[in-house]
Structures are given as C-alpha cells and as structure tokens.
Amino acid sequence: MFRRIDFVILVLTFQLFNNSSFGQIPVVKTSIDTNRITIGDQIKLKYEVEKNKQQPVRFPVYTESLTDGIEIVGAPVIDSLKSGKGLNIVSLQLTITSFDTGLYYIPPQPILVPLSGFTDTILTEPTYLEVLGVAIDTTGTIRDIKANRRAPVTVGEILIYSLPVLLILAIILIVIYYLGKKEKQDAEPIQVKPEEPPHITALRELDKIKAQKLWQQQKQKEYYTRITYVIRWYISKRFDIPALELTSDEILSQIRELETARINYDILEDLLSLADLVKFAKGETDPDENIRHLDNAFDFIKKTKDRQEIPKGVDTLEAKNE
Amino acid sequence: MSQMNVNIQELNEKIKQESSFVDLINLEMSKVIIGQKHLLEGLLVGLLSDGHILLEGVPGLAKTLAINTLATTIEAKFSRIQFTPDLLPADLIGTMIYSQKKEEFQVKKGPIFANFILADEINRSPAKVQSALLEAMQEKHVTIGSETFDLPKPFLVMATQNPIEQEGTYPLPEAQMDRFMLKIVLDYPQKNEELGIMRENLEVEFPTANKVLKPENIMKAREVVKEVYMDEKIENYILDIVFSTRYADKYNLPEFKNMISYGSSPRASINLAKAAKTYAFIKRRGYVIPEDVRAVCYDVMRHRIGLTYEAEAENITSENIITEILNKVEVP
Known part of the structure; x- marks a missing residue:
C-alpha cells in the first residue's frame, strides 16, 4: 500500500511540474558584448528569457540610465524567437555607454513572471562594465581643433553668385560694343554739303x-x-x-x-x-x-x-x- | 515815284489835314509837360481810338497833370476821382436826392459825368466801385434810379495804379483789365527832363496850356481814324502776334509755352488794330505800316498776357514775352 501511495505522489509531482501550463520555470540569460570599453563606446547588453510559449514575462521599464554611470542610448529593443517545442526566447536588448571611467557593477535586473494567482520575480545574472579612459599622448605637440567639414557646393549656390557677375559682364560688354560702334561712326567722315553762299x-x-x-x-x-x-x-x-x-x-x-x-x-x-x-x-x-x-x-x-x-x-x- | 492809288492818296492828304491838330495838342502839352512823350502819345491814341487807359507808375510822374492839360487843350470837362476803400458806386455815378422844395427825388450826377476822368489809384477801392466804373467805360452810359444817362463825348478814363504799396488794395481782375485799351507803364524822366521840370516849377508862374480844340473835333477825328487803310498783310501780322501768345509753340516760341497761363483775347486783336490805325493817324499817315503795330504793341498787349508761376519765379515779365514775340514773328 505504502509503495502504491509513494508512486502516486511521485507521479502527481511529476505531473504537476511536467504537465501544468506553467510547468517550465523561465530561464534567464545575460550577455554583454564586452566588459571593457573606452569611454563613450556603445555596447549591447542583452537579457534573454527562455520560457513557455504562453508564459508572459515583464521586463523592467528603463528611462535614461541602467545604473549610476551607465547610460542607455536609444530605446530598448524587445524581440522573441522560437526555441523548441512550446518554448520561445524573449530578449531585451539595451545599448549602453558610459562617459565616466571606472568599474561599474550592473546589478541583477528583476523580470516579472505572472503565475496563477501570484507574480514571480526572476533576477538576471549580475555583470560589470569597466570603462577605460583615452590615453593622452603628452609627448606630442598640441593640435588645433579640427575645422568644420564643408558641405558640397550645389548648382543653386553657384548660380546665385555667378548670375549677377555674368549680368554685369554682359552690360560692360554691351557698353563697350556701343561705344566702339559710336567711335567708329564718329570717325567716319560725314559728307556735308557746303552751304550755298x-x-x-x-x-x-x-x-x-x-x-x-x-x-x-x-x-x-x-x-x-x-x-x-x-x-x-x-x-x-x-x-x-x-x-x-x-x-x-x-x-x-x-x-x-x-x-x-x-x-x-x-x-x-x-x-x-x-x-x-x-x-x-x-x-x-x-x-x-x-x-x-x-x-x-x-x-x-x-x-x-x-x-x-x-x-x-x-x-x-x-x-x-x- | 510813282502814282499812288487814288483813294489812298486822297486819304493820305485828308489825314494830313485832319491830323494837323495833333501838332497843336503836342505843342500846348509840351508847354506844361516835360518829357513823358510816350504818355502823351498813349493819351492821344486812347482818345482818338475811343479807348481807356490804365496807367502804372510811381507817384509824381505827371499823370494828373497830363490828363488835366489834355482836357484843357480840348476844352473838355475833367474830373479827378480819388479811389479809396470807403468809396461807393453812388459817389462815382451819382444818386437820387430828395428835394423838400419840389417834394420829389432829383438826380444828382456823379463826377463820372465828364469828358476826361482820372480814376486815381483805382485798385484802392472795392470791386463794386471798380465794376461801376468799368461798366460805365464799356456802356458809355449810367443808370441812376430808373433813368439812364449818356456820358459826355468824348469819354476817356485814365485809371492809375501804384506798383508799390500793394497792401490793402483790390487788384483789378484780368477780365476787367482787358477792358482798358492800353496799359502804359511810366518810368522816371531823364536827367535833363527832370532839370526842366524843376526849373518850370521854380518859376513865378506855372505855364498853362491853351484851348486849341473842341470835343467835336475829337469826335470828327475819330471818324477819320476809322478810314486809315490797313492792308491784309498788316491784319495778318497782328493776328500772328496775338496768336503767338496763345499757341507759343506753333510760333517757334516753345520756351514760353509754360510761361503763359492764358493768351490774349480777341479784344487784343481789335485794340491792336485800332491803336495801330490811330498811331498811323498821329504820325499823319493814311495807311498802317508794321512800325505802327510794333509801336503800340506793348501798351495793348502787356495786360492781356497771363503769366504762370514759373514765369514769375524766373522774373519773366509780359514785356519780355512781347519783345520775344516781336523778334520771332515775321514782319510782312
């Protein structure tokens, strides 16, 4: 009899964990492009949750910073893809950067998993980010600030400046032409009939x-x-x-x-x-x-x-x- | 020479005889008036053309004396009326006065009932008095009450205007100026003439003119003046002069187009012809020559040309315009 009861409990527990709709506990994975960046560099930080297809999850809501010293650039990107039979992976990708050198600890992020009757919180793995400064070559000479880059010149801009110049040139040429013509005419002897006494x-x-x-x-x-x-x-x-x-x-x-x-x-x-x-x-x-x-x-x-x-x-x- | 056309020759002879009194008048007047030859000629032209004279000159140029002497030589009645701002038409032409003795209104004739009128400083009286005089000049009669009276013949008005002291005056309108046949502008006498005037006035007895004519002689002479021959060429010359004041650009005077506000009226043509004939008569000629027209042209035309503001701004006078016209219009 005892054996029979033990078997039944084992089967029920198995069934409970294996056949219920929330039978699989979501698995969270944290990945980062690199843990060491130069100041101002942008890298991707990705949280992936592998879960049952019907299981909803809620990521934290981010505004501008992930934690002190680490800024979020742009909007977080949420994506999902199939992972196996009845499973899928939901990912949250953040573009992060930092403008201050140092070693930053990225704490575990809470991901909420609503279950029947309550909400479970799964924490991501913590990670860190080391922000390095730029090495300054103090032995070299001091260089000026780079000049503004010039935009390419358009046809319209060329016309605005060249048309008045062309117009003035045309007027000068016309005046020279007429003066030359008049001089030529003046130079030509006019046949004047002598007045009769x-x-x-x-x-x-x-x-x-x-x-x-x-x-x-x-x-x-x-x-x-x-x-x-x-x-x-x-x-x-x-x-x-x-x-x-x-x-x-x-x-x-x-x-x-x-x-x-x-x-x-x-x-x-x-x-x-x-x-x-x-x-x-x-x-x-x-x-x-x-x-x-x-x-x-x-x-x-x-x-x-x-x-x-x-x-x-x-x-x-x-x-x-x- | 030459055998003159009979009529003209006869006319010439007639006029030589009839105009002989001109020498007499000149002789008598020259006893009293020294210089002012142009004024004396103008008086004779006005008298013999049945026209009236507007005289402009500063005081003391023998205006009153000249017309008074002319009246004396012709045995005519002379009146001098000093025009003042408070003068009334009745003071000039007369009025009706109630006679208690006869118990009726009687006509009291004004000073205008004379052969020669000197309207002194005509521009000092208001327009209603000026109009009364000018109407009498034109109509040759006046109406007092319900009765109309003819003015004596000859009837010559010589009105004077003072070119200075324009304050408080009533300048004659252009339309009324046109009624004067001549406008004579008097200038100061020459030095030798003024010496004669000075000596004359220092003498014990001021010379007087004798009566040498009667008003009837003047009326007869006026008829003879009308007979003076004026050729068509002279008529056209007069018309050219008058028309050039109206259409300056057509007569090669484009510079005066903007200087003349209005040209001379047909009265100018009529009076220029009449005055030229009279001038020929005074010169004892039976026909008019261009010289006669030119001699009277200034006096006849100067008050009949309206000047624009541009002309006044450039100090161009009507005399300048007449001179230029005479220099441009071809003489026949």
Whole structure:
C-alpha cells in the first residue's frame, strides 16, 4: 500500500511540474558584448528569457540610465524567437555607454513572471562594465581643433553668385560694343554739303522774279513783296541781322551801322520805302521804277557780297585806302 | 515815284489835314509837360481810338497833370476821382436826392459825368466801385434810379495804379483789365527832363496850356481814324502776334509755352488794330505800316498776357514775352 501511495505522489509531482501550463520555470540569460570599453563606446547588453510559449514575462521599464554611470542610448529593443517545442526566447536588448571611467557593477535586473494567482520575480545574472579612459599622448605637440567639414557646393549656390557677375559682364560688354560702334561712326567722315553762299541764292531768286514778269501782269504787290523778302533774307544771312523780323526802319537803322552796307544805304532805303507803299498802301509804280528797283536789288547784293565787313568806327589802313 | 492809288492818296492828304491838330495838342502839352512823350502819345491814341487807359507808375510822374492839360487843350470837362476803400458806386455815378422844395427825388450826377476822368489809384477801392466804373467805360452810359444817362463825348478814363504799396488794395481782375485799351507803364524822366521840370516849377508862374480844340473835333477825328487803310498783310501780322501768345509753340516760341497761363483775347486783336490805325493817324499817315503795330504793341498787349508761376519765379515779365514775340514773328 505504502509503495502504491509513494508512486502516486511521485507521479502527481511529476505531473504537476511536467504537465501544468506553467510547468517550465523561465530561464534567464545575460550577455554583454564586452566588459571593457573606452569611454563613450556603445555596447549591447542583452537579457534573454527562455520560457513557455504562453508564459508572459515583464521586463523592467528603463528611462535614461541602467545604473549610476551607465547610460542607455536609444530605446530598448524587445524581440522573441522560437526555441523548441512550446518554448520561445524573449530578449531585451539595451545599448549602453558610459562617459565616466571606472568599474561599474550592473546589478541583477528583476523580470516579472505572472503565475496563477501570484507574480514571480526572476533576477538576471549580475555583470560589470569597466570603462577605460583615452590615453593622452603628452609627448606630442598640441593640435588645433579640427575645422568644420564643408558641405558640397550645389548648382543653386553657384548660380546665385555667378548670375549677377555674368549680368554685369554682359552690360560692360554691351557698353563697350556701343561705344566702339559710336567711335567708329564718329570717325567716319560725314559728307556735308557746303552751304550755298547767300548771295548766290538771293541772285537766283531775283532772277526767278525777273523771269516771272510779275509787274507786267499788274502784280506789283507780289513783285515788291518778293523782292523785299529776298533782300531781307539776304541781309539776315550776310550781315547776321534778323531782317525778316524787323521793320524797314529797323533794318535801315541797323544797316547804317555797317560799313559795307552803309555805302549802299540809299539804294536800300529807296527800295524798302517804295515797297512799303506798294505793300501796305496800295501804291502803284511805273515800269521804270519796277525795273530800276529790281536792278538796285541786284546791285545791293553784288556790291555787298564780297566786301570784308568793317565795323563802324574802326580805323584801318585798308578802310582808309578805300 | 510813282502814282499812288487814288483813294489812298486822297486819304493820305485828308489825314494830313485832319491830323494837323495833333501838332497843336503836342505843342500846348509840351508847354506844361516835360518829357513823358510816350504818355502823351498813349493819351492821344486812347482818345482818338475811343479807348481807356490804365496807367502804372510811381507817384509824381505827371499823370494828373497830363490828363488835366489834355482836357484843357480840348476844352473838355475833367474830373479827378480819388479811389479809396470807403468809396461807393453812388459817389462815382451819382444818386437820387430828395428835394423838400419840389417834394420829389432829383438826380444828382456823379463826377463820372465828364469828358476826361482820372480814376486815381483805382485798385484802392472795392470791386463794386471798380465794376461801376468799368461798366460805365464799356456802356458809355449810367443808370441812376430808373433813368439812364449818356456820358459826355468824348469819354476817356485814365485809371492809375501804384506798383508799390500793394497792401490793402483790390487788384483789378484780368477780365476787367482787358477792358482798358492800353496799359502804359511810366518810368522816371531823364536827367535833363527832370532839370526842366524843376526849373518850370521854380518859376513865378506855372505855364498853362491853351484851348486849341473842341470835343467835336475829337469826335470828327475819330471818324477819320476809322478810314486809315490797313492792308491784309498788316491784319495778318497782328493776328500772328496775338496768336503767338496763345499757341507759343506753333510760333517757334516753345520756351514760353509754360510761361503763359492764358493768351490774349480777341479784344487784343481789335485794340491792336485800332491803336495801330490811330498811331498811323498821329504820325499823319493814311495807311498802317508794321512800325505802327510794333509801336503800340506793348501798351495793348502787356495786360492781356497771363503769366504762370514759373514765369514769375524766373522774373519773366509780359514785356519780355512781347519783345520775344516781336523778334520771332515775321514782319510782312
């Protein structure tokens, strides 16, 4: 009987540990890339829990540091993979670093395992991390801080600086081109037709008046108007007197001041006075007068065309001889 | 020469005869007035053209004496009205006065009822008095109460303006200035003329002018002046001068385009023609020549050209503009 009871207890215990849903106690494994790093180096610390597939586990919640002096870089990475029939491995990987030299103890980390009716805590294996400083070569020379690394130059940046320069260059080239062209044009001799001497024009106009035989057609007014116009035009060109805008008296008073024309003053006065009568007072003239005044107009122009002008009052040898 | 057209020749002779009184007037006036030849000519032009004269000059340049002497030589009635700020139109043209004896209103004619009026310092009176005078000048009659009275003939107003002391004055509007045929600007006499004036005033008896004409002679002369021949060429010359004040750029005067705010009105053409004819008459000629037009051009045109602020800023006067116009417009 006793043997039978013992057997039953043994079987039940076995069954209890072997067939229950939480029959397997999770196994925790701690691994670290290395236990010795240079200050600032980053290494991986990994906790693996091998457990029943349905068994949940809860890792500790980490913020910034694992323990004093050891920083966690980035977010913890949790992963799982199959391990065998009904088992799997859940891992928690931390990237850790330290910025202070020394030997650090990494204490066991609590991993919570909820069981039926209670939560069990499994502790990981403790480990350590030795942080070494950088060896300083005190024998070498002091070096400057490294310069900033230059980013590669883009096409847009090139255009921003090169376009204004190109524009200014283009303007300069255009200006040089036009100046050169203008200089070339200026250098080219312009064919200027020499101005006809006033006496030539005036004599030609008087010839025309003569040929038109105006007074013979009872057009004395037009005849004298045209003769006086030619004479006044000639005076304005020859003596630089604005005779076209002056009255007969004003013309005569200015002519009186000129040595050359003064000699022919009487001819001119006679012509202008009579012409005023014909033009403004319906004056009629006889044929002899018409011929004489046209001849006088020719004479006045011929006698004054070549003479050197001597202002009144200037006493020169040439003037005396004349 | 020459056989003149019969009508013109006859006219020339007629005018030589009719204008002989001009020498007499000049002779009598020169007894009293020394110098101021331009003023005397202007007075005659205004008188014979039936126009009125605006005279500008500093005090003491014989303005009153000149018109008074002219009135004396013509045996005409002369009135001098001193324009003041408190003058009323009734003081000028007259008013109705109640006669207790006759128990009725009677007309009391004002000083405007004279042949020659000297409106002294016209710009010192308010606009209503100026208007009353200018209306009388234009219409040649005035209405007092319900009765209209003709003004005596000839009727010549010579208004004076003082170019200095502008404070408290009422400058004549341009439209009213236009009603004056001539604006004569007087200058100081020459040194030798002033010597004569000084000696004349130191004599025991101040010389006086004799009566040599009657108002009827003036009215007759005015009719003869109208007969003075003006050729079409002269008419066109006058039009060119007047039009050049309106369209300066068309007459080769682009520099005056921004200097003239308004050009001369048709009154300028009319008065320039009338004044040129009268000037030819005074010179005892039966026809007008360009010299006549040029001789009266300044007096007729100077108050008929409006100047812009630009012109005033550059000290350009209407006389400068007229000179330039005469230098640019072609003489026929």
